[in-house]
Amino acid sequence: MTAPPPYKPATLRDVAKAAGVSLITASRALGNPGVVSDKTIAKVRQAVEATGYIPNLLAGGLKSKRSRTVAVIMPALSVAQFLPTVQSLSSALAAQGYQVILGETNYDAGREEAVLNTMIGRQPDGIVMIGLVHSPRAQERLRHCGIPVVETWDMSERPVDTVIGFSHVKVGGAVAGYFLSRGWTKVGIATGSDHRASLRREGFLATLGRSDVPTAVVPSPSSIALGRRALAELLEREPGLQAVSCSSDMLAHGVLVEAQARGLRVPGDLAVVGFGDAEFSAHVLPSITSVHVDGPEIGRMAARLIIARCNGEAVAQPVVDMGFRLIERESSRAHAP
Amino acid sequence: MTAPPPYKPATLRDVAKAAGVSLITASRALGNPGVVSDKTIAKVRQAVEATGYIPNLLAGGLKSKRSRTVAVIMPALSVAQFLPTVQSLSSALAAQGYQVILGETNYDAGREEAVLNTMIGRQPDGIVMIGLVHSPRAQERLRHCGIPVVETWDMSERPVDTVIGFSHVKVGGAVAGYFLSRGWTKVGIATGSDHRASLRREGFLATLGRSDVPTAVVPSPSSIALGRRALAELLEREPGLQAVSCSSDMLAHGVLVEAQARGLRVPGDLAVVGFGDAEFSAHVLPSITSVHVDGPEIGRMAARLIIARCNGEAVAQPVVDMGFRLIERESSRAHAP
DNA sequence: CTGTTAGCGCGTTCAT
DNA sequence: ATGAACGCGCTAACAG
Numbered sequence: 001m002t003a004p005p006p007y008k009p010a011t012l013r014d015v016a017k018a019a020g021v022s023l024i025t026a027s028r029a030l031g032n033p034g035v036v037s038d039k040t041i042a043k044v045r046q047a048v049e050a051t052g053y054i055p056n057l058l059a060g061g062l063k064s065k066r067s068r069t070v071a072v073i074m075p076a077l078s079v080a081q082f083l084p085t086v087q088s089l090s091s092a093l094a095a096q097g098y099q100v101i102l103g104e105t106n107y108d109a110g111r112e113e114a115v116l117n118t119m120i121g122r123q124p125d126g127i128v129m130i131g132l133v134h135s136p137r138a139q140e141r142l143r144h145c146g147i148p149v150v151e152t153w154d155m156s157e158r159p160v161d162t163v164i165g166f167s168h169v170k171v172g173g174a175v176a177g178y179f180l181s182r183g184w185t186k187v188g189i190a191t192g193s194d195h196r197a198s199l200r201r202e203g204f205l206a207t208l209g210r211s212d213v214p215t216a217v218v219p220s221p222s223s224i225a226l227g228r229r230a231l232a233e234l235l236e237r238e239p240g241l242q243a244v245s246c247s248s249d250m251l252a253h254g255v256l257v258e259a260q261a262r263g264l265r266v267p268g269d270l271a272v273v274g275f276g277d278a279e280f281s282a283h284v285l286p287s288i289t290s291v292h293v294d295g296p297e298i299g300r301m302a303a304r305l306i307i308a309r310c311n312g313e314a315v316a317q318p319v320v321d322m323g324f325r326l327i328e329r330e331s332s333r334a335h336a337p
Numbered sequence: 338m339t340a341p342p343p344y345k346p347a348t349l350r351d352v353a354k355a356a357g358v359s360l361i362t363a364s365r366a367l368g369n370p371g372v373v374s375d376k377t378i379a380k381v382r383q384a385v386e387a388t389g390y391i392p393n394l395l396a397g398g399l400k401s402k403r404s405r406t407v408a409v410i411m412p413a414l415s416v417a418q419f420l421p422t423v424q425s426l427s428s429a430l431a432a433q434g435y436q437v438i439l440g441e442t443n444y445d446a447g448r449e450e451a452v453l454n455t456m457i458g459r460q461p462d463g464i465v466m467i468g469l470v471h472s473p474r475a476q477e478r479l480r481h482c483g484i485p486v487v488e489t490w491d492m493s494e495r496p497v498d499t500v501i502g503f504s505h506v507k508v509g510g511a512v513a514g515y516f517l518s519r520g521w522t523k524v525g526i527a528t529g530s531d532h533r534a535s536l537r538r539e540g541f542l543a544t545l546g547r548s549d550v551p552t553a554v555v556p557s558p559s560s561i562a563l564g565r566r567a568l569a570e571l572l573e574r575e576p577g578l579q580a581v582s583c584s585s586d587m588l589a590h591g592v593l594v595e596a597q598a599r600g601l602r603v604p605g606d607l608a609v610v611g612f613g614d615a616e617f618s619a620h621v622l623p624s625i626t627s628v629h630v631d632g633p634e635i636g637r638m639a640a641r642l643i644i645a646r647c648n649g650e651a652v653a654q655p656v657v658d659m660g661f662r663l664i665e666r667e668s669s670r671a672h673a674p
Numbered sequence: 675c676t677g678t679t680a681g682c683g684c685g686t687t688c689a690t
Numbered sequence: 691a692t693g694a695a696c697g698c699g700c701t702a703a704c705a706g
Contacts, residue, residue, distance in 0.1 A: 009482055011699060022677050027701060037675060052478065057458040058395050058404060059699035063682050067395060069438075069459075077424040080417065087414040090439060099455065100439045101406075102427060118436065121394040122406075141389065145346055224620040257622050280590070283561040285597050348683060359693050364685065374691060396683035399698050 010051035019047035030055065061123060070306055071119040073103040073112070074130035075194065079221045081248065081276050082130045082295065085152065089128060089299030096307055098125065107194055107220055109134045120145055126306030128152060131196065133160050148309040150302040153293075154196060155321060164301050164320040168196045171291050172203025174326055175245050175273055180208065182334070184243040184271060189213055190230035190251050192220035197247035200275065204245060214238045222247065227254015228261070235262075241270060243332070249274035249281045252288050256331065271332040286330030293324045347388035356384035367392070398460065407643055408456040410440040410449070411467035412531065416558045418585065418613050419467045419632065422489065426465060426636030433644055435462065444531055444557055446471045457482055463643030465489060468533065470497050485646040487639040490630075491533060492658060501638050501657045505533045508628050509540025511663055512582050512610055517545065519671070521580040521608060526550055527567035527588050529557035534584035537612065541582055551575045559584065564591015565598070572599075578607060580669070586611035586618045589625050593668065608669040623667035630661045 016026035021040060029036045029044035036044075047053070061067035070093055074082055090100045101122060103115040113135045119127060120141070126148045133139050133151060142149050142160045149161035156163050179187055189204065191197045197220070205211055214237045216230035230251060234241055246252040252274030259266050266272055266286055274281060277292035301320065308315050353363035358377060366373045366381035373381075384390070398404040407430055411419055427437045438459060440452040450472045456464060457478070463485040470476050470488060479486050479497045486498035493500050516524055526541065528534045534557070542548055551574045553567035567588060571578055583589035589611030596603050603609055603623055611618060614629035638657065645652050 012701095013699080023699095024678080024701075025676060028676085031701080035675070040675085052481070054454060054458050054482075056399075056460060056699055057455075058399050058460050059682090060701070061682095062393075062395050062399055062684090062699080063701045065682080072439075077420050077427065083414050087441070090414065090441060094441070094452070097455070099459065102409075102437045102439050104424070104427060104431070115431075117391060118394075118434070121391045122436065123393060123395050144389065145391075224617045228620060253617070254620065257620060260622050280561045283565060283591065283594060285594050350683080360683095361685080361694085362692055365692085368685080372691070377691080393683055396698090397685070399683080399700090400685045402698080 010053040012053070012055070014051050015044060015047045015053045018051055019043040031060075065123075066125055066310060067123045068098045069101055069122065069124045070098055070126045070128060070303075071101045071103060071122065071124040072128045072130070073105060073115055073119065075107045076104055076221055077102070080250070080278060082153065084295035085130065085299040085302075087299065088296035089303050092300050092303035093307075096303075098303075098307070113138045116142065120147065125310045126150065126302075128302045128306070132156055132163070134195075148306050150305055152298050152302060154199075156319075159318060162305060162315070162318050162320075164298050164305075164322060166293060166322050166324050167203075168199035169203035169206070171275065171324055172200035172205075172245075173207040174324070175200075175275075175291065176204040176207035178273070178326060178328075178332075179243055179245070182243070182271070182332075186238055186240045186242045187213060188234040188238055188241050188244045189215040189247075190227060190234065190244055190255060191215060191217055191247040192222045192251070193217050194220040200247060214241075218251070222251045222254075224250060224254040224257060227251040227256075228258035229254075231255040231258040243271035243273070246272065246274045249276050249278035249288055249290050252290070252331070253278075253280065253284060256284070256286070256288070267330065267332050267334060271334075273326075273332050277327060282329065289329045289332040290327055291324050292327050294322055298322060347390040348393070349390070351388050352381060352384045352390045355388055356380040402460070403462055403647060404460045405435050406438055406459065406461045407435050407463045407465060407640075408438045408440060408459065408461040409465045409467070410442060410452055410456065412444050413441050413558055414439070417587070417615060419490065421632035422467065422636040422639075424636065425633035426640050429637050429640035430644075433640075435640075435644070450475045453479065457484065462647045463487065463639075465639045465643070469493055469500070471532075485643050487642055489635050489639060491536075493656075496655060499642060499652070499655050499657075501635050501642075501659060503630060503659050503661050504540075505536035506540035506543070508612065508661055509537035509542075509582075510544040511540075511661070512537075512612075512628065513541040513544035515610070515663060515665075515669075516580055516582070519580070519608070519669075523575055523577045523579045524550060525571040525575055525578050525581045526552040526584075527564060527571065527581055527592060528552060528554055528584035529559045529588070530554055531557040537584060551578075555588070559588045559591075561587060561591040561594060564588040564593075565595035566591075568592040568595040580608040581610070583609065583611045586613050586615035586625055586627050589627070589668070590615075590617065590621060593621065593623070593625070604667065604669050604671060608671075610663075610669050614664060619666065626666045626669040627664055628661050629664050631659055635659060 016023045029041045105112040116138045129151045132154045151163040154165045155167040216233040218226040274288045274290040277290040281288040281290050353360045366378045442449040453475045466488045469491045488500040491502045492504040553570040555563040611625050611627040614627040618625040618627050
């Protein structure tokens with residue numbers, strides 16, 4: 001590693017000097033070419049090349065009050081569940097010259113508040129939450145500071161600003177309805193400990209009309225190993241288990257593996273349903289019945305919304321329910337097609 | 338969605354006024370409390386609470402030349418491979434008040450250059466590349482602008498600044514050596530199309546001393562579905578296939594699934610080796626032999642290095658070879674323990 | 675179309 | 691220990 005060279009990066013002033021125009025003309029030539037003559041633009045462009053100028057976006061943002069930056073706050077990068085949303089969001093934003101600043105809460109409300117405060121200090125043009133804002137103080141502060149906020153992957157009657165998601169309670173209800181329609185009664189739940197997973201569990205129990213369902217709770221984020229452990233636990237409590245509802249496809253995959261290790265056939269002996277419709281779910285053996293949510297579309301909508309807001313356009317709906325759909329696959333199909 | 342309120346966020350000036358001190362005293366009370374009396378600090382703290390002040394990090398950065406921001410540029414968020422690195426990096430940085438700005442290249446050298454330019458404009462205190470910087474122009478520019486750069490997950494004799502990684506050629510060689518030691522001759526390769534995977538393939542072929550190895554190339558990023566397809570291709574070309582080297586565990590998992598679907602036993606009929614030691618690899622059936630790389634440690638080292646540089650400390654080694662190790666699991670073990 | 679004048683919010687000089 | 695002035699690099703607002 002070499003010591004940082006005493007190199008002074010070119011500023012707009014240098015470009016203007018090189019092009020023989022004033023500072024502001026150079027600024028306009030780059031940022032608002034419509035109001036500058038083509039000759040001037042050419043001169044400035046050339047000066048940019050010659051000087052190796054790279055605009056200081058911080059300085060521009062300070063004056064213009066637009067940082068061209070969007071904060072994305074998620075529980076953890078490792079939750080594959082949310083990656084498609086962040087990815088499509090990031091792509092859609094990058095295409096418009098916006099960058100994503102990442103924040104992780106690790107499922108901790110205290111960290112959430114701290115992260116939000118730092119983020120606000122960076123003057124993002126928008127904040128996208130994966131999940132809802134939990135802390136009331138943070139909600140208040142966000143509402144107060146006027147930054148567009150999009151909460152996602154959940155549903156709320158009273159979002160901080162905007163919410164694009166779906167009801168986890170309804171998801172749980174849908175899975176329970178599916179179980180009921182199949183006549184499975186000896187059922188179990190393998191679930192992560194996070195808030196949204198708990199909501200799905202509540203919905204599941206409510207629709208089932210029971211509260212005595214064996215439940216294996218594992219720490220979030222989930223994994224195959226945790227799924228294996230969860231099934232082991234459930235079988236101990238209910239050896240005659242017919243079906244398991246899992247809070248993620250990762251967990252479901254683990255349940256599948258554990259079932260196979262124990263010589264249980266899926267779906268013959270045990271039906272398994274996951275959540276999230278992971279990339280692998282359609283391709284493992286047996287393929288995993290899951291609840292599909294359009295993650296990329298959530299990201300795209302969030303990007304559109306924030307960019308629209310930055311351009312001063314009014315945006316219609318504060319609450320968008322994306323819905324979900326249960327995709328039946330082999331892991332819960334009594335008779336293969 | 339409500340219209341943005343005409344709310345004017347509190348600035349340091351407001352805090353100073355509320356505390357009855359000068360602007361700069363307020364600034365020092367918050368950023369350099371050692372030189373301010375305790376009474377003043379208390380007053381200022383209280384004023385911060387009262388006004389709901391959140392420091393504008395953009396303005397601070399403009400003056401101090403430290404944005405407390407690190408750019409992370411990766412091929413794509415969806416490559417699970419790199420997530421542990423980004424996650425540990427992000428955590429280590431956040432603990433010191435730094436945030437990550439995300440950039441994705443989508444395995445495209447042109448995008449890489451564009452992303453780097455935008456990033457430089459945001460004045461990050463450091464740039465972490467997942468992979469090497471490919472474009473020579475970008476290399477030149479990075480060297481020139483004096484920002485600490487850490488390239489990762491690869492090896493280079495002449496890094497832009499610093500590199501923390503390992504040799505992909507050696508990884509390929511190690512896998513080939515393992516194959517040779519087992520006496521497998523009818524071997525195949527299932528590989529992604531990206532640069533690093535190609536390097537591993539080259540190392541594999543070099544050690545094997547052959548160039549006629551059946552290879553199924555699939556687009557990056559890889560997936561289970563692509564792994565299934567790859568095995569199908571390989572079996573068509575070489576029905577007597579004994580072993581497959583895969584460029585990722587995801588691909589290896591797909592190969593496993595396809596083998597199972599075809600009634601091939603692994604490892605009985607076919608040995609499978611992956612790369613990356615994914616979270617699931619130890620837990621699926623059969624567990625997957627893989628090459629382990631310490632991703633989190635790469636992230637931590639990168640964070641340490643950049644923070645040290647920001648504090649003006651000299652950093653010793655420009656090239657760190659983290660190495661790797663082959664972890665033998667069931668998918669390639671002739672006799673289970 | 676182009677230029678001049680003012681700051682954006684803060685931290686770094688200097689001074690006291 | 692505290693304060694006044696200045697400027698970071700850039701752009702919005704007004705002139706010409």
